[in-house]
Amino acid sequence: MKKSTLLFTTALPSLTDLGEELLLIYDEILPRKSTAFKKWSQKFSLKYGVKAGESLKSVDHFPQHIRKIVQLCENTSSRRLTVVVVGGGSVGDFGGFVASVLKRGVKLVHMPSTWLSAIDSAHGGKTALNVGGAKNQIGTFYPADKVILSRQLLMSQPEARAFEGFGELLKISWIQGGTLWQELSKEFEVTSAVLWKYLARAIDAKYKVVGKDPEEKSGHRHILNLGHTVGHVLESYYQLPHGVAINYGLDFALRYSVQLKIMSSKEYEKISHAPVSGYLLSPLRDDLLQTKASVLKEFRQLLLSDKKKTKSQTLRFVFLKKPGQCVVKEVTVDEVLMEICRQKEDELNG
Incomplete structure (x- = not known):
């Protein structure tokens, strides 16, 4: 699998740097939130706005x-x-799929607009x-030919969005361990400036994992699902933002x-x-884990639809022994x- 070219830029890129004929697929909220993006997007003759x-x-x-x-x-x-x-995770997943099937596959450039997509998806x-x-x-x-990380675009997000990107940054720091976790662990706040500070190293850590198992053949890439088994259940059931759900999924995995x-x-x-672990949770967590039979039944259905199943009732769950050392174990x-x-x-009795 080819490796994407990473470009860290201050401003939005020139169209001539992107390709010859261009189709812009973008989150339709961006022109309303960023004057700079609105002006930039108007330069494209072919564009398709979508609701994220x-x-x-x-x-x-x-x-x-x-x-x-x-x-x-x-x-x-x-x-x-x-x-x-240009957009967050859902727009990236959609746009990447379009590029992979349109005309049997065309060139692709990702320009993430959220911290979550910039760090991970x-x-x-x-x-x-x-x-x-x-x-x-x-x-x-279908790896992008280029991934452009525009500081101007990422910093145009509301500061509250930094928390949504934090789960994926924390996840990859636990997977990588070493100095990435050691330095991140000492941060007393999670802000856009902190995420930008660690962005390049977080991306590099992910590519180290992906490079060993680009198409998930050996199973090594599966460690990137740390926090995602229960995180996806909570995301789907409660309609939570992905990054917030992964925060709770990581906490669950740690305790498990x-x-x-x-x-x-x-x-x-x-x-x-x-x-930095003070940013992992909020009081909301106590209400998300439910023991009601009706809720557990729906949780069960969501777990059964999990891509990480190995058998009809068995999942590959990613545990953490310590930062830098994940353990994948089959659980029912x-x-x-x-x-x-x-x-x-435990929460009720704690």
Whole structure:
């Protein structure tokens, strides 16, 4: 699999640096939020605005989208066309999939507009659509030719968005360990400036994992799902932002690791007392883990639709022994549900 070229820029790029014939697929909210982006986007003769969110990735809606996009691009050449995708994770997944199937595959440039996509989803080549309520059930491996990280675009987000990107930054720092985690662990606040500071190193850490298993053949790349098994359940059930749900999924994975004695209590205390770990949770967590039979039934269905299943009732769950050392272990769906109940009881009795 080819490796994307990374470009860190201050301003938005010149169109001549992007390709010959260009189709801009962008989050329709961006022109309303950023005057600079609005002015820049007006330079594209072919553009297609979309509403961000998981509904954009619905396979049911895709035929309508692709029909309009094909009409837009009817006079373009497959060899010269570049799809430029500007947005967050859902727009990136959608736009990447479009580029991978349009005219049997055209050049692709990702320009993430959210911290979440800048740190994680714009890298590694995965594209995805959702089927029913299940996330990312179909997709392709299609790395972008370029990923452009524009400081101007990323800093135009509301400061509150930094928290949504934090989960993926924390995840990759735990996977990488070493100086990335050591330095991040000492941060007392999570701001856009802090995320920009660690952005290049976080991306590099992800590419180190992806490079060993680009198409998920050996299983090594699976460690990037740390925090995502239960995180995706909470995201789908409560309609949470992905990054927020992953924060809770990471906390669940950490506690589960201790419960199974994969992580020592001493290591858990060390991580949980790091200054930056104060950003991992909020009081909302106590309400998210539910023991009601009706809720657990829906949690079960979401777990059963998980892509990480190895058998009909078994999942590959990513545990953490310590930063820099993940352990992948098969667990049953019932075991995950029992752990949800156990952690809920711990919270009630704590």
